[in-house]
Amino acid sequence: MLKHSKSGPLKVALLAISPHNRAILEFFFSGAGRNLFRVVAEAEADAFILDFDHPDAKDDWQKREALHKPGVVLSVHQAELPNCIWIPKPLTSRALTDAVDRVYELMASREVTHAPAVQRPVISPTVVELEPPLVKHAEAHFRDLAQPFGVPARTERSAKTLRSLVISLPDEDEVDEAVVPHKASPEPVVPTEVFDPAEADIPLEEIDRPVASVVSQEEAERRWKALCGEQDDVQTVAEVALFTPENYLLASVLEAGRMARDTQQTVYLTLAPQEFVLLMPKQGLAYSTIDTLSEEFRALCNNPVQTGQFALHIPSATELEQLEKQAEGDADALLDLEAFVWVSSLLTARGRLGRGVDIAQKVSLKYWPNLTRLESFPHAMRIAALWNQRPASALDIAKALDIPQRYVFAFHTAANALNLFEMDQNKLKSREKEMPKQENRGFFSRLLKRLLGGGTK
Amino acid sequence: MSMINRKIIFTGPVGAGKTTAIAAISDIKPIATDEYASDMTKSRKPQTTVAMDYGLIRLSDNERVHLYGTPGQERFDFMWDILTKGGIGLILLLDNTRKDPFQDIRFYTNAFRDFIEKQQMVVGVTRMDLQRRPGLPEYRQYLESLSLQAPVFEVDARSHKDITMLLQALLFSLDPGVIN
Numbered sequence: 042m043l044k045h046s047k048s049g050p051l052k053v054a055l056l057a058i059s060p061h062n063r064a065i066l067e068f069f070f071s072g073a074g075r076n077l078f079r080v081v082a083e084a085e086a087d088a089f090i091l092d093f094d095h096p097d098a099k100d101d102w103q104k105r106e107a108l109h110k111p112g113v114v115l116s117v118h119q120a121e122l123p124n125c126i127w128i129p130k131p132l133t134s135r136a137l138t139d140a141v142d143r144v145y146e147l148m149a150s151r152e153v154t155h156a157p158a159v160q161r162p163v164i165s166p167t168v169v170e171l172e173p174p175l176v177k178h179a180e181a182h183f184r185d186l187a188q189p190f191g192v193p194a195r196t197e198r199s200a201k202t203l204r205s206l207v208i209s210l211p212d213e214d215e216v217d218e219a220v221v222p223h224k225a226s227p228e229p230v231v232p233t234e235v236f237d238p239a240e241a242d243i244p245l246e247e248i249d250r251p252v253a254s255v256v257s258q259e260e261a262e263r264r265w266k267a268l269c270g271e272q273d274d275v276q277t278v279a280e281v282a283l284f285t286p287e288n289y290l291l292a293s294v295l296e297a298g299r300m301a302r303d304t305q306q307t308v309y310l311t312l313a314p315q316e317f318v319l320l321m322p323k324q325g326l327a328y329s330t331i332d333t334l335s336e337e338f339r340a341l342c343n344n345p346v347q348t349g350q351f352a353l354h355i356p357s358a359t360e361l362e363q364l365e366k367q368a369e370g371d372a373d374a375l376l377d378l379e380a381f382v383w384v385s386s387l388l389t390a391r392g393r394l395g396r397g398v399d400i401a402q403k404v405s406l407k408y409w410p411n412l413t414r415l416e417s418f419p420h421a422m423r424i425a426a427l428w429n430q431r432p433a434s435a436l437d438i439a440k441a442l443d444i445p446q447r448y449v450f451a452f453h454t455a456a457n458a459l460n461l462f463e464m465d466q467n468k469l470k471s472r473e474k475e476m477p478k479q480e481n482r483g484f485f486s487r488l489l490k491r492l493l494g495g496g497t498k
Numbered sequence: 499m500s501m502i503n504r505k506i507i508f509t510g511p512v513g514a515g516k517t518t519a520i521a522a523i524s525d526i527k528p529i530a531t532d533e534y535a536s537d538m539t540k541s542r543k544p545q546t547t548v549a550m551d552y553g554l555i556r557l558s559d560n561e562r563v564h565l566y567g568t569p570g571q572e573r574f575d576f577m578w579d580i581l582t583k584g585g586i587g588l589i590l591l592l593d594n595t596r597k598d599p600f601q602d603i604r605f606y607t608n609a610f611r612d613f614i615e616k617q618q619m620v621v622g623v624t625r626m627d628l629q630r631r632p633g634l635p636e637y638r639q640y641l642e643s644l645s646l647q648a649p650v651f652e653v654d655a656r657s658h659k660d661i662t663m664l665l666q667a668l669l670f671s672l673d674p675g676v677i678n
């Protein structure tokens with residue numbers, strides 16, 4: 042990644058520089074750039090680095106111009122100053138690496154006109170070749186520190202010690218001898234302490250986060266039954282409970298959804314006299330005058346329909362203006378467009394599969410549903426993850442995860458209504474991912490429990 | 499008893515909600531870049547400089563999850579190489595009100611490409627309460643056009659529940675067999 046400089050570390054002194062940029066440079070100097078730059082006292086420096094966006098920078102530079110030492114100017118806007126090279130922000134490791142050569146070039150060009158000549162340190166080419174890539178170097182460096190993650194005692198802090206937060210977690214398992222830096226050459230003084238903030242003497246204030254639970258377990262379970270049904274598992278494909286979408290409101294919702302998507306216009310769907318839903322594709326929102334959490338909406342989804350019960354149309358401009366005004370004034374009734382289709386599907390299917398679905402067919406989840414804004418039910422996240430990982434039938438998924446089939450059927454119907462599956466059998470194979478590593482399973486489970494518990498440990 | 503440390507990296511453009519998201523799930527009050535930096539500019543006194551955000555979840559006495567937020571203001575590609583070492587996954591936060599969030603996707607997924615390939619990324623789109631477009635379908639398609647497969651959720655970085663969901667998606671994506 043980083044190319045090697047042909048020369049030894051460039052001795053630099055930092056002038057006016059913001060703490061933020063100082064931290065970045067220190068990080069670079071102590072890691073990938075440690076063979077390129079060495080921070081030294083001003084008198085010893087071959088060059089200065091200054092942050093031209095810093096208010097003191099111009100002053101600092103003017104005072105040193107007479108020294109005829111090159112400057113490395115960091116700034117957002119191009120800066121053209123005599124005897125300086127400019128590095129634009131944002132800083133990159135490449136630009137910093139290149140800067141070394143450019144500074145040496147500057148010094149060399151001055152040698153011609155000014156005496157005495159600057160001694161340019163040279164590392165023999167063989168040594169350069171032997172050296173591992175710089176990033177490896179940096180990693181080895183972190184491993185080699187006597188106290189990589191503890192802050193050295195206060196007495197060890199000298200005035201020239203610069204501090205920055207640099208983190209590299211211990212990985213005892215892989216100490217690669219090949220990347221340990223050459224011990225023969227004296228270690229450059231790296232003016233950076235490396236520590237883990239968790240162990241640092243920065244006050245780490247504990248947060249007390251109360252467990253937030255709005256609905257009771259009982260309420261939640263009642264809702265899951267409404268969304269996913271209560272059927273027991275079946276043994277064969279023939280026993281899977283089916284429903285006919287055409288007999289329900291769902292068919293109209295899906296049609297309205299399609300129309301909205303294709304035309305990118307708001308679609309009006311009548312739910313009952315005076316009641317309606319607006320599907321607004323541009324905003325990705327739905328406005329339903331009947332609360333999707335209500336018993337009324339549940340019944341509406343569950344009951345078979347009479348023909349013509351749910352008319353839909355694209356409102357005229359004037360009608361739309363009126364409707365949008367109504368929706369704006371009733372923000373609580375707005376929900377994510379996909380969330381509306383999702384919940385309508387679930388309430389209709391109640392853990393059954395739509396007639397016409399090939400139950401044994403393997404499919405794969407192409408896109409994850411937006412689970413933060415959709416009504417959730419048990420195992421939805423795991424089902425999504427596994428189905429995203431490999432093509433499988435609904436029965437395969439239930440078996441692999443060892444969960445009740447009705448949750449998988451529910452997911453299938455709802456995700457299908459949102460067109461989230463890859464059905465094309467030719468494309469399935471390429472979507473298959475590697476089998477997951479299970480090495481972290483215990484750790485992940487504990488983290489999940491902790492996250493779902495919500496509160497402090 | 500050996501210590502088990504894992505890292506989760508939060509990245510994304512300026513103001514996308516990295517600091518806020520870490521704060522939403524950390525056990526400790528996160529150390530934020532901004533605070534320390536601005537403090538120091540005022541006083542110009544040398545003190546600890548923080549080049550990134552840091553939060554922590556302590557699972558037990560010997561198990562920790564470290565949460566790192568990359569600074570949003572500059573490109574720190576050299577930092578990222580080291581930062582991601584030992585990381586289990588990347589949370590990419592995008593600000594939906596930015597001029598071109600898709601360009602942000604390109605930039606960050608490119609910068610972390612090797613890591614994403616080896617581990618897993620999840621994407622959270624913030625500030626959708628302020629601006630609805632682009633919507634999630636566009637994000638999904640854009641990621642697909644880059645041959646990236648990742649969960650994409652609308653999130654509010656201030657919401658513990660939303661950020662928890664991103665982490666769940668990350669963990670289940672890494673191993674759907676995890677039991678909760």
Ligand SMILES: Nc1nc2c(ncn2[C@@H]2O[C@H](COP(=O)(O)OP(=O)(O)OP(=O)(O)O)[C@@H](O)[C@H]2O)c(=O)[nH]1
Nearest residue numbers: 511512513514515516517518570624625653654655
């Ligand atoms: N309205 C709204 N505000 C949000 C949302 N997510 C985060 N914010 C706010 O956005 C602001 C910026 O969030 P930060 O966490 O500071 O962003 P950051 O990514 O750390 O930014 P940098 O450190 O500058 O890179 C904060 O005031 C958050 O409260 C959201 O979904 N909606």
Ligand SMILES: [Mg+2]
Nearest residue numbers: 516517530551
């Ligand atoms: Mg921040």
